[in-house]
Amino acid sequence: MRIGLDAMGGDYAPQVTVEGAYAALPHLSADTTLVLFGDREAIRACDTHGVADDPRVEIVHTSETIEMGDHPVKAFTQKSDSSIVVGFKHLCTGDIAGFASAGSTGAMMVGCMQGVGQIEGVIRPAIATVCKNARGGDVLILDVGLNADCKPEVLAQYGMIGSIYARETLGIPEPRVALLNIGEEPEKGNLLTKATYPLMAERAAAGDYRFVGNVEGKHLMTGEVADVIVCDGFAGNTVIKMLEGFHLIMTGAGAGGGETHPFVEGLNYENVGGTPVLGINSTVIIGHGCSSAKAIENMIRLTERTARTDMVSQFKKAFDR
Numbered sequence: 001m002r003i004g005l006d007a008m009g010g011d012y013a014p015q016v017t018v019e020g021a022y023a024a025l026p027h028l029s030a031d032t033t034l035v036l037f038g039d040r041e042a043i044r045a046c047d048t049h050g051v052a053d054d055p056r057v058e059i060v061h062t063s064e065t066i067e068m069g070d071h072p073v074k075a076f077t078q079k080s081d082s083s084i085v086v087g088f089k090h091l092c093t094g095d096i097a098g099f100a101s102a103g104s105t106g107a108m109m110v111g112c113m114q115g116v117g118q119i120e121g122v123i124r125p126a127i128a129t130v131c132k133n134a135r136g137g138d139v140l141i142l143d144v145g146l147n148a149d150c151k152p153e154v155l156a157q158y159g160m161i162g163s164i165y166a167r168e169t170l171g172i173p174e175p176r177v178a179l180l181n182i183g184e185e186p187e188k189g190n191l192l193t194k195a196t197y198p199l200m201a202e203r204a205a206a207g208d209y210r211f212v213g214n215v216e217g218k219h220l221m222t223g224e225v226a227d228v229i230v231c232d233g234f235a236g237n238t239v240i241k242m243l244e245g246f247h248l249i250m251t252g253a254g255a256g257g258g259e260t261h262p263f264v265e266g267l268n269y270e271n272v273g274g275t276p277v278l279g280i281n282s283t284v285i286i287g288h289g290c291s292s293a294k295a296i297e298n299m300i301r302l303t304e305r306t307a308r309t310d311m312v313s314q315f316k317k318a319f320d321r
Helices: 015-027 040-044 073-079 081-093 107-115 151-170 191-205 235-253 293-308 313-321
Strands: 002-006 035-039 057-061 100-102 126-132 136-142 176-180 210-215 229-231 276-277 283-286
Touching: 002 081, 002 293, 015 035, 035 040, 035 081, 040 057, 057 081, 073 107, 081 100, 081 107, 081 191, 100 293, 107 276, 107 283, 126 151, 126 235, 136 151, 136 276, 151 176, 151 191, 151 229, 151 276, 151 313, 176 191, 176 235, 176 313, 191 210, 276 313, 283 293
Parallel strands: 002 035, 002 100, 035 057, 100 283, 136 229, 176 210, 176 229
Antiparallel strands: 126 136, 126 276, 276 283
């Protein structure tokens, strides 16, 4: 298997991307090749660990970088030799099985939609994130920022997308899927959640996934109610940024008497690495622009794990019914 990393993506690239690659290599399967897309000289200049000379690493030289301030669509078109564009070219031809970047989210989404394309039957792709709940298990939240406004049928479909990902990648045999709401009763919520609830109940009755009803914010991280939380991108992005802020506050306050409490550390985005784009025809992982080497390491490992589970085939099988 070959997976790709945008070596020029992120606020501190290529230093942290090279360090992250070095940290990730021992954890990758022996038959996995890590392909770095970026300026060869810049990569070698900060390579103090000999990553570039590792037999499982390949460098594809690119002469351009899409900056965070660039217009995503224009940059994707005009900077044809950038690390993101070249990475997507390799992904679309099948040279790599997955591609990860902490660079421009907008440019990454242009590559996803115009290059890779969404799976037939998927109304709107989603980006999802995984956090550790209070029991030490995983909770998957989607959408977390791709679609701020959603229709009920989109949210109902997210239940299936999230359930498949949680089962195949997180190893949860029968994921419990819930709709984020302001109350547990079916009639609670705004116009969107009220219209979504019966659609999710119908899909559950059809055997598409296990729908457990509404979940309130106070139960998000308990692990008692659900494994997959469905919401629109506005609410989802608000939730994950609140959790990130909570993590920073608690670690700054020395929660745990000098040692970070396991639950608090479970909210550390660095341990997740990135967010997968679900519902497209390949494996794409998007990381924080401020990603550290630890975050890059985990983003690479997530890319390999997601690619090996062949999520695309699982989604196609589900939406072909």
